[in-house]
Amino acid sequence: MVRFEDISTPARLAEPEEGIGRDELSLAARNHGLPLEGLRYDVTPPGMHYVLTHYDIPYVADDTSWELTVGGHVEHPLRLDMAGLRALHAVTTRVTMECAGNGRALLSPRPVSQPWLLEAVGTADWTGVPLRTLLNEAGVRDGAVDVVFTGADHGVERGVEQDYQRALPLDTALGGTPEVLVAYAMNGAPLPPQHGRPLRLVVPGWYGMAHVKWLRDITIAERPFTGFQQTTAYRLRQEPDEEGVPVTRIAPRALMVPPGFPDFMSRSRVVRPGSVQLEGRAWSGRAPISAVDISTDDGRTWNPANLEPPTDHRWAWRHWQYTWTAAPGDHVLCARATDAEGRTQPLSQPWNRGGFANNLVQRVPVLCAA
Amino acid sequence: MVRFEDISTPARLAEPEEGIGRDELSLAARNHGLPLEGLRYDVTPPGMHYVLTHYDIPYVADDTSWELTVGGHVEHPLRLDMAGLRALHAVTTRVTMECAGNGRALLSPRPVSQPWLLEAVGTADWTGVPLRTLLNEAGVRDGAVDVVFTGADHGVERGVEQDYQRALPLDTALGGTPEVLVAYAMNGAPLPPQHGRPLRLVVPGWYGMAHVKWLRDITIAERPFTGFQQTTAYRLRQEPDEEGVPVTRIAPRALMVPPGFPDFMSRSRVVRPGSVQLEGRAWSGRAPISAVDISTDDGRTWNPANLEPPTDHRWAWRHWQYTWTAAPGDHVLCARATDAEGRTQPLSQPWNRGGFANNLVQRVPVLCAA
Incomplete structure (x- = not known):
């Protein structure tokens, strides 16, 4: 059992008057917001769209070997390559995406994490296969409740080693308003590495944490998903030991x-x-x-x-x-x-x-x- | 005469133990470095290449009306549009560009400015017209010493309202090693807005401040250029009142x-x-x-x-x-x-x-x- 307590400390609030720390700066230097003059564009140029990566951006030199698996509580598990995905009926949706942490560094006291001011937003045309197409092809069995998405990005967070994982309720995953996409193109071009090359989830209207990047697995679950990013992170809490309210859709x-x-x-x-x-x-x-x-x-x-x-x-x-x-x-x-x-x-x-x-x-x- | 003293303060050093301030964070949230896992790529994907903008990114919806003027101490002043530039013989050069301020936030005491850690670098294939082609066409007259480049980005810095301007010595501007480019493409595509759309200077081997973005004018000068970015900023100084040593080429x-x-x-x-x-x-x-x-x-x-x-x-x-x-x-x-x-x-x-x-x-x- 590896112990990460020296490098991975619990969430905390900044002291009054405490400046931004080296750890927060490290995140700010690699992730970036939309310079607000970029609000002039209907569709944000990719390099100006906000980016947040929890761990590292996976290196995918060649997407021909990328595989997306769909399994769990289904009739017919699927194994899809990029050519197979591109052969399916595609949809393009214009989506404004915003990080759930946008505005964090303006709060008092300041939660110590990615220190966004107001720039963590962007709009893109995302092209991909509707998630419900894949779920229907796999055949979701009775009793399913959550759909769990796993990215290829791996790291430690608050002491927990993990692949980045988030879930959607089954009805959201199968829904048409919004229609969730498994996207392989941004503004008509393959996804840039920092936006999930070669494959990401796009959940229109939801904060960014739901749009799992570098998507490699979709698992249909019979029980509510309790992974770190679902039940520890991305909850609205006043006190640390509350269950909290899940962060879902974007507030106006x-x-x-x-x-x-x-x-x-x-x-x-x-x-x-x-x-x-x-x-x-x-x-x-x-x-x-x-x-x-x-x-x-x-x-x-x-x-x-x-x-x-x-x-x-x-x-x-x-x-x-x-x-x-x-x-x-x-x-x-x-x-x-x-x-x-x-x-x-x-x-x-x-x-x-x-x-x-x-x-x-x-x-x-x-x-x-x- | 407008006085900017309330919003534009002199350069300063951070106090010992002083955290990163709101002003430094504002710069870190809009400018961004290369996430260092991006060092795996020979050529940096554009959205991962470092970006530093002193003021705002100019909005250029359509480059057909963009004009580059070449004037000053020349025989034949030029006025070039993008079609005219693209019709000239083009050169493509792979260039590693680094911000002169890379590593600043690791210094002690810390100069208060864009707080780079180590990520302010990137490599791209830049395509454009050799600067010497334009200078030869304009006919530089005897007695010229500096070539001054003006961008469309406008702002205030340390109390001085300005368009971003930098100069190169005439021999560097006319030189072949490195060959300076007036570039309109990055990695085979038109420049992204944040990298100077539609036109920028590329000075291989020099720190980023020389690569003037949103380039709109080139003026050949008979006297050494003494603009803010040449003689106030981008100087190596131990004391504030020194003349200082100009920042030029990239250190190993x-x-x-x-x-x-x-x-x-x-x-x-x-x-x-x-x-x-x-x-x-x-x-x-x-x-x-x-x-x-x-x-x-x-x-x-x-x-x-x-x-x-x-x-x-x-x-x-x-x-x-x-x-x-x-x-x-x-x-x-x-x-x-x-x-x-x-x-x-x-x-x-x-x-x-x-x-x-x-x-x-x-x-x-x-x-x-x-």
Whole structure:
């Protein structure tokens, strides 16, 4: 029995005033967010799409030997290679994906983990085989409850050595809204290594932890899956020993293209007086976005933004615009999304120990310089 | 006259024990390094190649209206569009690019800026027009000394509002070893936005600050260029008021693919006992790499790695391998590059106030777990 206590410590909260540590910086240097000016693109260029890898990016020089197995509680276990998958009927879906930890480093106290500010998001056109096609071909037997997905990425986390594994409830896995994909292409090209080459799961509307990368096995289970990433990580908890609420679908959020130009080090924004066109994107994995409201006085007053008309891309973000007349001085801009089921972004932090699903309204300080 | 003192503060050093600040984290979340397992690729997939943007990534929806001007101390000023550039004789060069600030966050005291650990590197095949083709067509007049390159990226830095600008000495700009390129393709595809779409400079062997992205103007100057990025930033200084030594070519460095598998949070490595194949890359912008030495005892003893034979890619990194027999316990692995002119990596930090060109030998702690 290997003991990892020296290199793999329990989850913790940062002390008040504790700066970002070397461990958090190591994660920030390798994973990366969408530079927010990238919100201008309907579809995010692959190298600008956020990336989070728990362990290492597996090296797949040649995908001809990659195999996906489908087994467990099924009639006919499957063994599929990439050519076999590409021969099946394919679907392309535009999906906005967001890390469940987006906004974590803005929380107080700060959960010590990947220290995202607000950039852990991106939108891509994902192409692949509907998961239900594979499950129907395998023939799910009566009594199945969960579908477990295993990636090729391997590591230690909080003392537990593991392949990355997550599960979906059977009805979600077989569902049509959203339709889950086993994807082999991103924006019309093979998946880049950091996005799961050669194969990943795409679960429209769910936070990123569900979209298992480097997918190599699908197992249908008769019992609820209790793996680390399902029951230890990705739970909303106020206290460490709670069972917690599972993290699932993406809460509503709007983000703004930072207006004007930045200072290199502080990233503070500078605009000139006069008309400033504000724009950004808004999304929710729960229900379509119904409104985006803008404040140019740090949340005291709000006005509706112009939201682009609904498109066929239900699972992708929507563009919004707002014209602001900037006067010299300091300002704080905010954007706030509301979805069709009435969920709106909170004005005070929705704190939990893991730092998940923090969709606190964005604040953008701007200096209007005459 | 706009005063930026509230948002744009002078360069400074972190206090002892001062954690990474919000400003440094903002840079780390948007810029990103090469996850070091990406050293396995001869040519880095674009989304894994390091990126550093001083200000914002300009949005270029359509490059048909992009114009490159060549002017200043020339006979025939030029005005070129992308079609005109693509019609000229093109060259493709494989280049390892490294940020001058790579290794900064490992320095003590730490200069407060983009907090790179060791990942700010990548290798790509860049295609474009040799700069000397354009300069010869424009006809450089007698008395020219510097060639100034201006990008479309605009911001404030240490109180100075600016477009990003850097210069090369005329003989470097006209030289054949290395041959400077005005590049429009990366790995056979148009430049991704974050790598300079549609046009950037590529200066083989030089640190990244010379490879001006979003290139829109080339001006031949009769006087040495004294812009911010030339004489304030990118200088090796021990004291703030020194003139300093310009940062130019890349110092030798070897990096290792982290062996085994990681812990999520600490990024510590775990291997099993027995034979472990170590591998990595080594490069120098000064002279070809002549040796890579490996230590598996934190630098006490060294043994030569197997270096791949020289290739036609003088400006790209070279692959190295070393077989290590791991015994249970804690180990620190190191790799050290030497170039053909006898430069080797230091074993104590080469400190300067900007945190540039820190090529201190990499240390990789590894737990060998039975």
